[in-house]
Amino acid sequence: MLGERLKKFRKDAGMTQQQVADLMGVSRPAVGQWESGQTSPSLEMLSTLAARYGVSRGVLLGDEPENSSESNIAPAPKMAGMAPLISWVQAGMWSESFVEINEDTEFYPRPAGASANTFVLRVVGESMIDEYKPGTLxxxxxxxxxxxxxxxxxxxIDSGEATFKRYIEEPGTGKFLKALNSAWAEPYLQINGSCRILGVIVADMRIRL
Incomplete structure (x- = not known):
C-alpha cells in the first residue's frame, strides 16, 4: 500500500520517477522498487517526499486520511511539478537561451496554476524590502x-541585468518599475523601450531553518 501511495502522490505532483530519483539522490530503479513495494525509503526520505508531494508524512504512510473531515484547516492547493532555483544571471537569460539545470540545482514545488516554465529566485538587495526580505524565495x-x-x-536592455520591482502603468505617463523600499532614493524607473519583462511573481516562500 505504501508503494501505491508513493506512486499516486508522485503522479499527482506531476513528477517522473527520474525527477524523484534526482531529487533524492538515488537511482531511478530504486524509486521504482519503492513504488512496487520491493523496498521502502527511510523515514527521513519519506518526510522529504511528503513535503515534495504536498502532503503530510502521515498521509503518505496511510496513518492519516488524505482529506480529513475533522480538520478545520483547508487542504493546501495541489502543487504541479517542481521549479528550479536559478541565479539572477541565469534569470536574465531565461527566455533567450538554455539555462543549465544540473544535479546541484535545488527544486521547489511549483504553485498551482503556474506554468511549467516557472523558475525560482532568491531575493537579494533591499529595493523590495518592505514586502520581500533578502533570502525570500x-x-x-x-x-x-x-x-x-x-x-x-x-x-x-542596456546592462542585461535582471531586476525585481513592481510594474506600474499610468495612462498618459507610461510604464514604470517601482522599488517598494519606502527609503529608496529613486523608487521609480521609467521603462518605455528600456527593459523587457521576464516574468511575474506568482508566489513567495520564506524558509525558516
Whole structure:
C-alpha cells in the first residue's frame, strides 16, 4: 500500500520517477522498487517526499486520511511539478537561451496554476524590502502577462541585468518599475523601450531553518 501511495502522490505532483530519483539522490530503479513495494525509503526520505508531494508524512504512510473531515484547516492547493532555483544571471537569460539545470540545482514545488516554465529566485538587495526580505524565495512565471500592480522580474536592455520591482502603468505617463523600499532614493524607473519583462511573481516562500 505504501508503494501505491508513493506512486499516486508522485503522479499527482506531476513528477517522473527520474525527477524523484534526482531529487533524492538515488537511482531511478530504486524509486521504482519503492513504488512496487520491493523496498521502502527511510523515514527521513519519506518526510522529504511528503513535503515534495504536498502532503503530510502521515498521509503518505496511510496513518492519516488524505482529506480529513475533522480538520478545520483547508487542504493546501495541489502543487504541479517542481521549479528550479536559478541565479539572477541565469534569470536574465531565461527566455533567450538554455539555462543549465544540473544535479546541484535545488527544486521547489511549483504553485498551482503556474506554468511549467516557472523558475525560482532568491531575493537579494533591499529595493523590495518592505514586502520581500533578502533570502525570500520568489516564484517567477515567464508565461504570465504583466498587469499594472504585479511584481515582476525585468531585464534592463542596456546592462542585461535582471531586476525585481513592481510594474506600474499610468495612462498618459507610461510604464514604470517601482522599488517598494519606502527609503529608496529613486523608487521609480521609467521603462518605455528600456527593459523587457521576464516574468511575474506568482508566489513567495520564506524558509525558516
Amino acid at each position: 520568489i516564484f517567477v512565471d515567464p508565461e504570465r502577462a504583466a498587469k499594472s500592480g504585479d511584481d515582476v522580474i525585468a531585464s534592463l
